[in-house]
Structures are given as C-alpha cells and as structure tokens.
Amino acid sequence: MMGANLLEARNIAKHFGGVKALTDVSLSIRKGEIYGLIGPNGAGKTTFFNVLTGLYHPDGGELIFAGDKLKASAPHLAAKCGIARTFQNIRLFGNMSAMENVMVGRHVRTHAGVIGAVLHDSRTRREEAAIRRRAEELLHYVNIADRADDLARHLSYGDQRRLEIARALATDPKLLALDEPAAGMNGTETEGLRTLIEGIRSDGITVLLIEHDVKLVMGLCDRVAVLDYGEKICEDVPSVVQKDPKVIEAYLGGSLA
Amino acid sequence: MMTLTLESLRHDKRAAIIATALMGLALAAFPFMVGSTLGNSWLRIIDFAMLYIMLALGLNIVVGFAGLLDMGYIAFYAVGAYLYALLASPHFGLHLPIWLIIPAGAALAGLFGALLGAPTLRLRGDYLAIVTLGFGEIVRIFMNNLNSPVNITNGPQGISGIDPIQMGGITLAKPLSVLGFTVPSLHAYYYLFLALALFIVFVTIRLENSRIGRAWVAIREDEVAAKACGINTRNIKLLAFTMGASFGGVAGGLFAGFQGFVSPESFNLMESVMVLCMVVLGGMGNIPGVILGGVLLTILPEIFRHGAGPVQTAIFGKILLDPEALRMLLFGLALIVVMLYRPAGIWPSTTRRREFRGESSDVLKEGE
Numbered sequence: 001m002m003g004a005n006l007l008e009a010r011n012i013a014k015h016f017g018g019v020k021a022l023t024d025v026s027l028s029i030r031k032g033e034i035y036g037l038i039g040p041n042g043a044g045k046t047t048f049f050n051v052l053t054g055l056y057h058p059d060g061g062e063l064i065f066a067g068d069k070l071k072a073s074a075p076h077l078a079a080k081c082g083i084a085r086t087f088q089n090i091r092l093f094g095n096m097s098a099m100e101n102v103m104v105g106r107h108v109r110t111h112a113g114v115i116g117a118v119l120h121d122s123r124t125r126r127e128e129a130a131i132r133r134r135a136e137e138l139l140h141y142v143n144i145a146d147r148a149d150d151l152a153r154h155l156s157y158g159d160q161r162r163l164e165i166a167r168a169l170a171t172d173p174k175l176l177a178l179d180e181p182a183a184g185m186n187g188t189e190t191e192g193l194r195t196l197i198e199g200i201r202s203d204g205i206t207v208l209l210i211e212h213d214v215k216l217v218m219g220l221c222d223r224v225a226v227l228d229y230g231e232k233i234c235e236d237v238p239s240v241v242q243k244d245p246k247v248i249e250a251y252l253g254g255s256l257a
Numbered sequence: 258m259m260t261l262t263l264e265s266l267r268h269d270k271r272a273a274i275i276a277t278a279l280m281g282l283a284l285a286a287f288p289f290m291v292g293s294t295l296g297n298s299w300l301r302i303i304d305f306a307m308l309y310i311m312l313a314l315g316l317n318i319v320v321g322f323a324g325l326l327d328m329g330y331i332a333f334y335a336v337g338a339y340l341y342a343l344l345a346s347p348h349f350g351l352h353l354p355i356w357l358i359i360p361a362g363a364a365l366a367g368l369f370g371a372l373l374g375a376p377t378l379r380l381r382g383d384y385l386a387i388v389t390l391g392f393g394e395i396v397r398i399f400m401n402n403l404n405s406p407v408n409i410t411n412g413p414q415g416i417s418g419i420d421p422i423q424m425g426g427i428t429l430a431k432p433l434s435v436l437g438f439t440v441p442s443l444h445a446y447y448y449l450f451l452a453l454a455l456f457i458v459f460v461t462i463r464l465e466n467s468r469i470g471r472a473w474v475a476i477r478e479d480e481v482a483a484k485a486c487g488i489n490t491r492n493i494k495l496l497a498f499t500m501g502a503s504f505g506g507v508a509g510g511l512f513a514g515f516q517g518f519v520s521p522e523s524f525n526l527m528e529s530v531m532v533l534c535m536v537v538l539g540g541m542g543n544i545p546g547v548i549l550g551g552v553l554l555t556i557l558p559e560i561f562r563h564g565a566g567p568v569q570t571a572i573f574g575k576i577l578l579d580p581e582a583l584r585m586l587l588f589g590l591a592l593i594v595v596m597l598y599r600p601a602g603i604w605p606s607t608t609r610r611r612e613f614r615g616e617s618s619d620v621l622k623e624g625e
Contacts, residue, residue: 093475107471118463
C-alpha cells in the first residue's frame with residue numbers, strides 16, 4: 001500500500017497581516033499512511049489544514065495531490081479532488097438528520113440537477129437510491145446507524161464526531177483530514193476513534209491527523225510532523241520524533257532544559 | 258393528529274387515492290360554494306390567495322430552504338407582471354399568447370433573480386436583507402420612472418387595458434360554457450391559478466427531496482461545512498434565487514392578466530414584507546405551512562376589513578374606528594400573537610418544531 005506520495009506540500013507560506021502563520025512548510029504524505037501533524041497551540045496546524053482544503057489561499061508554495069498540482073482555490077474543488085475534512089469545532093448540519101448529513105456528503109459524486117429532480121426519471125431515482133444506500137452503509141461503518149433519523153444536533157458529542165467522519169467519507173476521499181477528532185473525548189471514546197481511524201486506513205484511505213492527544217498520535221501514526229511557530233521542525237516516525245530535542249524544546253520551553 | 262393521518266395515508270394506497278379524490282372534488286366545488294354564499298368579492302380574494310401561495314412558495318425556496326433573507330421578493334412579481342403587460346396590451350400594440358408570455362416571465366424573473374443573487378453571494382442575514390430590500394425598491398422605482406425619454410412602463414399611471422388571459426381562443430374574461438355548465442370568469446381564473454399553484458407545489462416538493470434541496474438546506478445550516486462537502490455554494494445559491502424568482506414571475510404574469518392593470522404601487526415594500534410574513538408565519542421551509550400562511554394572510558386582512566365595521570355597529574351602535582385603519586392594527590396584533598405562541602410558525606416542519614422545542618426530546622433519550 002505505502003509508497004508513492006499522495007500529497008506533497010512545497011514551501012507553503014501563509015501570513016495574516018504581519019503574523020506569519022506558516023513559513024516554508026514542506027511535507028509529504030505517502031499513500032496509505034496515517035500522518036500526524038502536531039505542535040503547540042498556535043503552531044499553524046489548522047492554518048495548514050485550511051490551506052490544504054482550499055479555505056485559505058497560500059501566499060507561497062504549491063501543493064501536489066495525487067500527481068497533479070492542486071489549484072484548490074475553493075473548498076468544493078478540494079473535495080472534488082478527493083480531500084475530505086472534519087472541523088476542530090464540529091460543523092454538522094444541525095437541523096438535518098444524521099442520515100441527511102451523510103447524504104449531503106454524496107453531493108460531490110452525484111449529478112442530478114433541477115430537471116432531474118423535478119422529472120424524477122429513472123436515472124435520478126437510481127442515483128437517489130444509491131445515495132441513500134451509501135449513507136446507510138457509512139452510518140453503519142461509524143457505528144451510529146441507530147441514530148440515523150435523529151437530528152445531528154441531538155447526537156452525543158462522540159457521535160457527532162463520528163457523524164462528521166461519515167459525512168467526510170461520503171465524498172469518496174483519497175485523503176481524509178481530521179482536525180483534532182479526539183478533542184473533548186473520554187478514554188473509551190478515544191479508543192473507539194482509534195479503531196475507526198485504523199479501519200479507514202486499512203480500507204485504503206490516507207489519513208492526515210491533527211491532534212493534541214500525544215498518546216493517540218504516537219500510537220496511531222506512521223509518521224509525524226511537528227510544527228512550531230509556523231515552521232516544520234521535525235518529520236519522522238513517532239519514536240524518533242519523541243526524542244528529538246527540538247520537539248521537546250517546543251513543547252516544554254527551551255530555557256528550562 | 259394531523260401528522261398521524263398524513264402518515265397513515267402514506268402507507269395505505271387506497272385511502273390516499275380516496276383522500277386525493279375528495280380533496281380534488283372539494284377544490285373543484287369550492288369557488289361555486291364561495292360564489293353563491295359570500296359573493297364575487299370573496300371569490301376574487303380567493304383567486305388572489307392562489308397567487309400569493311405561488312409567491313410564498315417561491316420565496317420559501319430562498320428563505321426557507323437556502324436560508325437567504327430576501328426582502329425584495331416582490332420585484333420578481335413585478336417583472337412577471339410588467340412583462341405580461343408590455344407583451345399583451347395596447348401599450349405597445351402587442352398581443353402575444355399566454356403560453357409564450359408566462360414562461361418568458363418566469364425566465365426573465367429568473368434572470369433577475371440571478372442578477373440579484375450574483376453580487377450578494379457573500380452576504381448573509383441582515384446585510385443580505387438590506388441589499389435585497391434595496392433591489393426591490395430599485396425595480397419599483399424603475400417601473401415608476403421608465404416613461405421618459407422613451408415611454409416603456411408608462412410611469413406611475415401604469416399600464417391598463419391588458420389582455421385578459423386567453424387559452425386556445427377562449428378568454429377567461431367572459432363566462433365560459435362547458436358541457437352545458439356556465440363557468441363564470443372568476444371561477445375560470447380560480448381553476449387556472451389552482452392548476453398552476455399545484456404545479457408549483459409539485460415542483461417544490463420534488464426539489465425539496467432531491468440532491469439540490471439537500472444542498473440548499475446544508476447551506477442554510479452551515480455554509481463552510483457545505484463547501485467542504487463539495488457543494489459549489491455559489492451556483493447552488495444562485496439556483497435558489499433563480500428558482501424562487503421564476504415562481505414569482507409566473508404569479509406576476511397571471512396577476513397582470515387577471516387584474517387587467519399594473520402600476521408600480523402594486524409592488525411596494527409592504528408587499529414583499531407580506532409575502533415574507535406568509536413564509537415565516539406559516540412555517541418556514543414546510544410546504545403545507547407556507548401554503549397555509551399564504552391563504553391566511555390573504556384572507557385575514559379582508560376579514561378584518563369587512564368585519565370591523567359591522568362588529569363595531571353591533572357593539573357600540575356606531576362606527577368608532579375606521580375599519581381600514583383598524584385592519585392593519587388587528588393584523589399586527591395577530592402577527593404578534595402567532596410569533597409569541599407559535600414561534601416556529603403555524604404549521605412548522607417536524608424538524609423546526611423540534612428545534613424550537615429545544616433539547617427536551619434529547620434529554621428524554623439520554624435518560625432512557
């Protein structure tokens with residue numbers, strides 16, 4: 001599975017006014033791996049995410065995704081290319097059912113327009129049935145099939161996280177980018193999440209993981225990159241990253257050492 | 258109770274067919290009942306209610322589904338009405354057939370919808386409301402002033418002598434005789450409007466339960482998340498504006514043919530607010546609710562208008578307050594009462610009802 005690079009970020013730069021959120025960040029994610037992106041608060045992890053998923057325009061550098069230069073000037077194009085994401089502060093369609101949330105995720109891979117919707121021809125009916133079937137599968141996949149008809153906003157916190165992942169998976173991504181999926185979860189929920197992410201990877205989807213839970217990252221990821229003040233200070237397998245003096249300095253503060 | 262019966266109809270095919278037949282019969286007999294008991298003025302009001310249903314359903318797509326607050330919706334009604342007036346009246350000497358004008362009105366109003374939508378794509382909520390409000394006024398003021406140097410709209414005098422609606426050489430302005438029955442003009446208009454309103458209901462229902470409808474609601478709920486799901490929010494929002502506006506264009510064309518006269522003052526801000534009230538009071542996003550809102554808000558002010566005088570005479574022996582002034586007062590009071598006691602609308606969708614009721618159902622579930 002592993003081998004060729006799925007995503008290559010070359011010298012990505014992004015600044016907000018005078019604040020340099022990202023400076024020359026280069027990293028490569030291999031097909032089929034779970035890649036962790038960690039760093040102290042404000043290190044630029046989420047900014048990198050937003051650049052990757054087309055929410056921000058980078059001020060410099062380029063992204064190569066699946067061999068093509070990514071001109072993801074808009075988030076919906078990033079989704080079309082095969083990059084799906086979840087959000088740090090969960091963003092579901094609160095007043096739609098869990099089922100409908102996942103069905104919306106199928107939007108980018110389906111085609112029915114106004115005429116199809118009004119005429120309800122056999123092609124549209126088939127497509128609609130396929131959307132529903134796939135959404136059901138995905139709800140089963142993330143283990144919340146019994147909440148299918150509940151409003152997303154009425155789900156428990158852990159289930160909302162799972163629903164967001166199911167919605168992201170509905171877009172048939174090559175790369176699934178998870179922004180702090182374990183934030184606010186208890187031990188059991190985190191363990192469940194870990195099993196879920198491993199399952200996703202074994203189904204052939206590459207995972208990019210931003211996470212504060214160092215234990216989760218170190219146990220789950222194949223490789224980890226560390227950002228500090230918008231710069232990449234380290235990129236390697238977890239065991240090496242853990243011992244890197246620069247990483248320790250970034251997390252614990254240099255002057256004490 | 259209501260939802261219970263609707264639910265059972267969904268499962269029992271025969272009951273559904275019988276219910277539909279009864280409903281159809283009631284709708285068909287309705288104008289004769291109203292005409293013979295309440296008279297023609299009420300029949301006219303019923304005809305207008307049909308037009309307002311179309312408008313409310315169109316605005317519901319923009320406000321109810323896509324969550325874009327449009328305060329200038331009546332502009333599209335104006336576009337449809339003026340197009341009809343210009344293409345079928347002595348004003349330009351054109352007398353084109355209805356099957357050409359109404360689709361053209363829908364298309365032109367749709368185009369105006371896109372024109373309004375394009376510059377406002379980044380706006381939401383209050384800001385969008387202000388811009389759309391301005392748009393509605395701009396259209397009205399244009400109608401008011403496009404009489405010089407070239408007289409297009411005939412300015413504040415409006416356009417009169419508009420051709421009544423004709424279909425296949427039969428005019429709806431005179432009583433028709435069908436199979437020995439005499440169908441008066443107002444009745445014939447009722448059937449035409451009803452048919453088109455039903456068509457619009459049908460289109461709206463189909464859209465709601467489609468990929469497009471889900472995308473609209475997704476944008477209403479969270480635009481950033483909708484983008485991340487691969488929804489081209491620009492196109493989908495423009496589509497909402499266009500579809501909503503085109504319904505308004507159809508209603509406008511019918512209005513011009515029915516009324517025989519259009520002038521800018523029929524399309525003022527108050528009308529936009531009225532249609533918005535129909536959507537919000539009826540139950541935003543819920544098709545039966547919006548229809549109910551359209552009917553109630555057309556009829557209620559008329560009841561107040563007709564009822565205020567006699568009621569005062571009965572109680573006080575004379576008329577103390579001018580019924581015309583009292584009408585809006587009572588109407589405002591009715592709006593406040595509805596918003597206080599049914600904030601989600603008179604007939605909200607099941608989702609919105611839950612939304613307004615808060616988390617109570619959730620708490621129950623957690624406690625199980």
